[in-house]
Amino acid sequence: MNGLRATIRLQLHAGFTLDDAAARVPYFARLGLSHVYASPILTARPGSMHGYDTLDYGRVNPELGGRDALCRLVACLRAHAMGLIVDIVPNHMAIGGAGNRWWEDVLAWGRNSVHAHYFDIDWDAFAPWLHGRILAPFLDRSYGAALRDGMLRLAHEAQTGMFFVHHHEHRFPVCPRHYAALLADVGAPADLCAELGALTPAGGGCRGDVPALSRLAAWGATADGQAAIARIMERHDTRTACGRSALHELLGRQSFRLAWWRTTPDLINWRRFFDITGLAALCVEHEDVFDAVHGHILDLYADGLIDGVRVDHVDGLTEPAAYCLRLRQRLMAVQHLRPATAPQHLSIHVEKILHEREHLPPSWQVDGTTGYDFMDQVSAMLHDPDGTALLDGLWRDHAIADPTFADTERNARALVLHEVFPAELSGLRTLLAVIAQCSADTCDYSVGRIGAVLSALLMEFHFYRTYFSDDAQGGYQADHAVLKAAAHGAKAHLLPSCHDMLDWVVGILGRTGTRDAPIHEAQRRFEHLTAPLAAKAVEDTSFYRYGRLLSRNEVGSDPGKMALPVARFHKDNLYRHKAYPDTLLATATHDHKRGEDARMRLAVLSEVAARWHDLVNRWIVRNAHLRRRRMTPDRADEMILYQAMLGAWPLVPWPDADARQEFHDRIVAWQTKALREAKRHTSWTDPDMEYEDGCREFTRRLLDPRASGPFIADMDMIVATIAPAAALNSLAQLLLRLALPGVADLYQGTELWDFSLVDPDNRRPVDFTLRQTMLQQDTSLHQQAAQWRTGGVKMYLLQKVLAFRAQYPLVFSKGSYEPVEVSGAAEKHVIAFVRRYDGIALLVVVVRHAWGLVPSPHDLSLDMSLLEQTYLSFKVSGNGTWSSIVHEGRMHAPATRLALSFLQGGVPVDCLVQI
Numbered sequence: 001m002n003g004l005r006a007t008i009r010l011q012l013h014a015g016f017t018l019d020d021a022a023a024r025v026p027y028f029a030r031l032g033l034s035h036v037y038a039s040p041i042l043t044a045r046p047g048s049m050h051g052y053d054t055l056d057y058g059r060v061n062p063e064l065g066g067r068d069a070l071c072r073l074v075a076c077l078r079a080h081a082m083g084l085i086v087d088i089v090p091n092h093m094a095i096g097g098a099g100n101r102w103w104e105d106v107l108a109w110g111r112n113s114v115h116a117h118y119f120d121i122d123w124d125a126f127a128p129w130l131h132g133r134i135l136a137p138f139l140d141r142s143y144g145a146a147l148r149d150g151m152l153r154l155a156h157e158a159q160t161g162m163f164f165v166h167h168h169e170h171r172f173p174v175c176p177r178h179y180a181a182l183l184a185d186v187g188a189p190a191d192l193c194a195e196l197g198a199l200t201p202a203g204g205g206c207r208g209d210v211p212a213l214s215r216l217a218a219w220g221a222t223a224d225g226q227a228a229i230a231r232i233m234e235r236h237d238t239r240t241a242c243g244r245s246a247l248h249e250l251l252g253r254q255s256f257r258l259a260w261w262r263t264t265p266d267l268i269n270w271r272r273f274f275d276i277t278g279l280a281a282l283c284v285e286h287e288d289v290f291d292a293v294h295g296h297i298l299d300l301y302a303d304g305l306i307d308g309v310r311v312d313h314v315d316g317l318t319e320p321a322a323y324c325l326r327l328r329q330r331l332m333a334v335q336h337l338r339p340a341t342a343p344q345h346l347s348i349h350v351e352k353i354l355h356e357r358e359h360l361p362p363s364w365q366v367d368g369t370t371g372y373d374f375m376d377q378v379s380a381m382l383h384d385p386d387g388t389a390l391l392d393g394l395w396r397d398h399a400i401a402d403p404t405f406a407d408t409e410r411n412a413r414a415l416v417l418h419e420v421f422p423a424e425l426s427g428l429r430t431l432l433a434v435i436a437q438c439s440a441d442t443c444d445y446s447v448g449r450i451g452a453v454l455s456a457l458l459m460e461f462h463f464y465r466t467y468f469s470d471d472a473q474g475g476y477q478a479d480h481a482v483l484k485a486a487a488h489g490a491k492a493h494l495l496p497s498c499h500d501m502l503d504w505v506v507g508i509l510g511r512t513g514t515r516d517a518p519i520h521e522a523q524r525r526f527e528h529l530t531a532p533l534a535a536k537a538v539e540d541t542s543f544y545r546y547g548r549l550l551s552r553n554e555v556g557s558d559p560g561k562m563a564l565p566v567a568r569f570h571k572d573n574l575y576r577h578k579a580y581p582d583t584l585l586a587t588a589t590h591d592h593k594r595g596e597d598a599r600m601r602l603a604v605l606s607e608v609a610a611r612w613h614d615l616v617n618r619w620i621v622r623n624a625h626l627r628r629r630r631m632t633p634d635r636a637d638e639m640i641l642y643q644a645m646l647g648a649w650p651l652v653p654w655p656d657a658d659a660r661q662e663f664h665d666r667i668v669a670w671q672t673k674a675l676r677e678a679k680r681h682t683s684w685t686d687p688d689m690e691y692e693d694g695c696r697e698f699t700r701r702l703l704d705p706r707a708s709g710p711f712i713a714d715m716d717m718i719v720a721t722i723a724p725a726a727a728l729n730s731l732a733q734l735l736l737r738l739a740l741p742g743v744a745d746l747y748q749g750t751e752l753w754d755f756s757l758v759d760p761d762n763r764r765p766v767d768f769t770l771r772q773t774m775l776q777q778d779t780s781l782h783q784q785a786a787q788w789r790t791g792g793v794k795m796y797l798l799q800k801v802l803a804f805r806a807q808y809p810l811v812f813s814k815g816s817y818e819p820v821e822v823s824g825a826a827e828k829h830v831i832a833f834v835r836r837y838d839g840i841a842l843l844v845v846v847v848r849h850a851w852g853l854v855p856s857p858h859d860l861s862l863d864m865s866l867l868e869q870t871y872l873s874f875k876v877s878g879n880g881t882w883s884s885i886v887h888e889g890r891m892h893a894p895a896t897r898l899a900l901s902f903l904q905g906g907v908p909v910d911c912l913v914q915i
Contacts, residue, residue, distance in 0.1 A: 032802025110255025368583020
């Protein structure tokens with residue numbers, strides 16, 4: 001067992017545990033995979049379906065089976081010469097609720113807590129009444145109403161002796177030093193009160209494991225103690241005016257300030273994961289915090305239980321370059337402890353969204369990204385630019401506003417910046433104003449005008465972030481270019497009198513080598529604002545507002561760019577081959593907006609734009625009577641709904657009403673999420689139930705054959721018409737992922753057709769038993785092509801290429817990448833390349849824009865009239881015969897010019913090997 005060849009991403013939770021994964025390892029091995037690539041395995045919030053809400057970094061999640069189950073999984077993997085990569089979450093952890101001991105310690109002791117520096121808290125917030133306190137915006141109503149309505153309750157935890165204030169599932173610790181005053185009033189032993197009153201953050205943390213708290217717990221179990229604690233509860237009972245006053249006074253002395261959740265955008269004084277208040281950002285740039293977060297992961301690596309890591313949202317860290325270097329150094333430092341049965345190869349991949357003009361910095365010393373960049377490139381290359389004008393026109397004719405993606409993004413950025421992140425914006429502009437006061441040249445720059453300039457800059461900042469606050473980053477030329485481009489765009493929206501101020505702001509944010517603490521802090525805050533702003537404004541807002549073609553609205557993609565030329569695709573692959581040959585190549589993830597095959601079906605619309613244009617216009621007229629009230633949904637939401645349905649529509653008609661109902665339920669769940677993410681008529685924070693109900697009713701009627709008239713037949717027809725071309729798109733995408741430079745990554749269940757919608761739909765249980773049964777069948781590509789709607793053709797191609805990759809791994813990990821010249825009648829429909837290593841040559845050929853080649857609905861074969869007049873030209877390095885590894889018995893004599901007639905009679909993709 002050596003390095004990575006191919007991975008399968010598994011979503012672990014209580015319903016699919018480490019033991020469940022172990023039971024499927026023989027299937028994964030037979031499929032040809034080298035590694036299981038697991039979602040986070042450390043202890044998360046109870047019932048978590050994803051594991052990104054970590055509560056305890058020190059142990060394997062017991063809901064997944066704990067360490068024993070992990071050992072069983074790894075033993076099974078080792079028996080099949082496979083490895084394990086795990087997702088790690090260093091940038092945030094779950095708070096709120098109960099169970100996070102670090103966070104509760106900070107709530108109890110404030111800035112004096114030994115864990116205070118674990119979290120990114122502004123103790124000197126712009127709101128004076130928050131100075132030295134943490135905003136705790138977890139109340140379901142205003143603080144006064146929660147107190148008055150009895151929603152806040154003082155409770156004593158008998159096991160630990162500790163006092164908490166409870167609100168639904170949330171608990172907030174009372175500072176242990178305050179216990180002395182509570183207990184003295186009810187006749188507790190004086191020496192116990194003195195001991196509690198002398199507690200310090202270091203010796204009396206919110207852990208219940210210190211002598212004074214243990215003594216309190218023991219005394220609380222006595223009759224006298226129980227009676228005394230009962231009196232304390234009675235005195236703070238919010239059902240009485242005196243009780244409310246007493247609890248209010250007690251809360252006023254705490255290091256946290258309870259608040260209504262709606263105050264969060266304006267008042268939050270600590271950093272979150274994006275805008276999720278239940279996930280607090282961690283400061284792993286501090287070495288002790290790094291050790292606390294990664295200690296158990298390092299132990300698992302030293303023990304040979306994991307073989308690599310995937311770093312979640314690396315741009316959420318303050319210093320990504322320094323972090324990645326430290327992570328590799330720490331893992332390598334314990335590598336000598338690994339057992340002989342464990343491989344010495346270490347892989348580190350980072351989840352990062354790369355802009356079109358951005359490359360992963362080599363100074364990070366990681367193996368690559370998790371594959372969003374490849375997912376964008378391969379998808380764009382399989383779209384036809386000729387459909388752009390018609391699809392643009394269709395969207396422009398019906399969209400309520402924002403006809404271009406640039407317009408959509410700009411408006412979404414303004415909304416998110418000022419409604420979701422106003423506190424973060426306010427803190428940064430205030431800090432810049434403080435810096436401005438230090439110079440005679442800038443002391444007249446007011447907070448308001450700096451805020452306007454800063455907002456304009458953020459509107460035009462299209463990358464995730466810069467890295468000026470990261471001393472380990474190295475060169476900053478690219479970051480300077482990014483800031484300069486954003487400033488250039490911002491000037492078009494600012495008065496000339498503000499341009500000098502904008503230049504000054506850019507100069508502060510882009511200053512290198514500075515030792516000035518306020519400037520460094522301003523850079524850090526800016527970099528921690530641009531990433532969540534991009535994620536929320538683009539992926540979680542604009543992608544649900546802009547509906548020209550949903551297959552381009554994908555994580556890591558630019559919906560404004562329809563297609564990618566083949567020459568640029570080759571260029572990107574050559575760069576990847578040279579710089580990151582071990583990067584992951586993904587076409588589906590747990591975060592994708594729609595399944596990889598749904599995306600490839602929608603891509604065909606770029607080839608049949610005229611037909612789609614006419615069909616949508618007909619639907620808009622015919623389906624108007626299905627609305628419960630006028631313009632619900634509006635035209636933009638209606639057009640987006642049609643595409644979502646098209647992408648997820650079954651390949652064969654529903655067998656019964658139950659199947660149709662299941663589809664309806666999936667679409668409605670997606671629709672509710674899409675409408676709220678778009679934030680045009682409704683949202684998560686302020687849902688407009690009337691609009692949502694109207695949209696749901698419209699969708700229900702669309703899927704009711706008695707109400708919708710010819711709509712279902714129309715959708716059946718368009719899906720059946722484009723499905724063969726869509727299937728060839730999918731097979732081309734699959735073969736490219738398996739054969740291009742990089743490590744092929746498979747998302748659970750996508751061995752067969754994947755027409756899923758956004759999460760949670762794409763995280764539904766996978767029928768591995770069905771897949772295992774299909775894999776065991778003795779079949780051929782020709783046979784599978786004849787029944788291609790089952791998805792078996794996709795699995796067959798996957799298994800055959802992975803088997804070859806396992807037999808000749810160096811062809812893929814070390815082999816050259818040589819684009820092949822295509823000429824002739826169908827040259828725009830073909831992409832080909834050669835991989836060579838040590839006398840072995842692999843020629844890979846796929847078709848694209850297959851609609852124009854008239855694929856057969858029976859077996860996906862093509863009209864060969866154009867392909868017979870199309871040729872591949874490439875360098876010959878041997879005299880051996882070319883043999884197909886996917887089409888049994890297909891062989892070709894060596895030549896420097898090869899006609900594409902060899903693609904006739906079956907699925908028109910091929911891998912020819914010359915040994």
